[in-house]
Amino acid sequence: MIQLLSVLFLAGLAYFLRPGAELRVFYWSGLAFRMLCGLALGWYYLIHLGAGDTTYFHEQATALFQLSGDSFSEYLHSLLTAQHPVYMGEARNEFFIKILSILYLITGGNYWISGLYLSLVGFYGSWYLVSRIYQYHPAYFTAAIASFLFLPTAMFWSSGVLKDPLINGALCMLAGFCIRYWHHTAHRLREYFLVGAGLLVLFYLKFYLVAVTSMAMGILAWAKVLDALVSRKTYKLLFTLGGAIFMGLLVTQVNKNLHFDQLPESVYNTHQVIYNDSEPDKTLHFPDLEPTYSSLIMHLPKGLIAGLFRPFIWEVNGPLIVGDLQNLLFLLLFFYSLFHAHHYRFTTLVLIAIGFITILATFLPLVSPNLGSLERYKAAYQPFLLFILLIIPTKRFLS
Structure with missing residues (x-):
């Protein structure tokens, strides 16, 4: 009975969040695709392979769920007690397992329905960003739909019982807020709450993402202040560069692995x-x-090339071939955009997004050289990469 109620609540929640009639076909088709990706991920790792992070999360969350049935007070104590310091990798898994155990309370310990809830969270973050692009930059709506709702590997890895739906949903939510912030000064209290929640999720699940994201948001806020106070472009550029350096030094304090004296050794x-x-x-x-x-x-140039375009089509086979085809598409779009870039001027938002992508694409291959893991980590910035690469083709062919 509880599982039926949880499915009905999930359907009602998705219905409540639906947009206006003109966007509903994109909303429902994008949501359906994300849900199917979550089910496919569960089938492949939980049923077909019987191993992987999602299997581990399921086993640990099931143990917590069973503990709640034996002694709810002990379950609450476990939920509120951290076993590992926040800077350790185990703490990230522990935090997510606790979240998953709460979903198991709602779904009666059902892995598949819980995966659909997580898929909805990831999708709603993406949809929030898509709707902000539609509101303020409607010419790029088609590019946003393709990038943030239907990019295959990114949608696969940001669905189902993984940390990534929460991570990617938070990233897209924060990006959507940045677009709205750039165009407006007044915001609803709900938006500030979502920003705080998004940064907190990133802090606990991926410390490097909260560092890069906070840096990007700080530079954006500083650029908006300069836009209002400084008129000369030269001064504005110098002050922006100084602000970026200051933000970069500030975010090194997010985690000990980012400290200036620790970074090269941590990467190595x-x-x-x-x-x-x-x-x-x-x-x-x-x-x-x-x-x-x-x-x-x-090694930064090698890392950047790997983060943007590798693995190449001849380097891997099997399921990773989908990622290879995407990388080939990115490479073709990159050279096309590079060839035509002199005809266009990029906005501050786009330049900051390029910086965000460049940092992650450069360092992630150096830190995580395993092709399978890298494909998963790249899902954090690949939708933004595709969107940037589609800007010039969109202007030339779809405007």
Whole structure:
């Protein structure tokens, strides 16, 4: 009975969040695609492989759910007690498992319905961003639909029982807020609550994402202040650059691994651990990488190319071939946009988005060279990458 009620509540929630009639076909089709991706992810890892992060999360959340039936007071104590410091990787899993256990209370411990709830969260974040683009930049609505609702690998990894639906939903929600903030000064209290919740989710689940996102939002806020107070472009550029450097130094305090004296060693150590635990033919390797800033700087171009376009079509096979085809599309769109870029001027929002993508695309391959894991992590910025790469083709062909 509880499972039937949870399904009805889920359907009612999706119906309540629906947009106006002119956008409903995109809303329902995007939601259906995201739900199918969540079910496909569960089938592939829980049923077909019987292993993976989603299986681990399910087992741990099930144990907590069963504890709630034996002793609800002990369950609440476990829910409110952290077993690991927040900067450790285990703390991220612990935080998500607790969230999943709450969903299990709602769904009667049902993995599949809980995955649909998480898929809805990820989708709603994406839809919030798409609706803000439609509101303020309607010429790019088609590009937004393709990028944030139907990009295959990104939608697959941001659905189902994983941390990623919460992460990607929060990222898109924050991006949508940034668009609205740039065009308006007045905001509803609900939007500030969502911003705080989004940053908190990123802080607990992916510390590097909250660092890069906070930096981007800080630069955007500073740029808007300068836009109102400074008229000369030269001064505005210098002050913006100074603000970006200050924000970059500030966010290094988010986590000890980002501290200025720890960053090269953190990147190197994580790279070595992941590379040694992975099969050689399923990894990117940077054999000359050392735990120094000079070595890190020398490897940044290789990391950026890998983050944007690898694995190439001949490097992997199996399910990862979908990602290869996407990377090929990104490469073609990149050269097309580069060839025509001199005809266009990019807005402040687009430039900040490019910076956000560049930082993540550069460092993630260096930190996580495993191709399978990298494909999952890239889902955080690939929708934004596709959207940026579609701007010039959209202007030329669909305006």
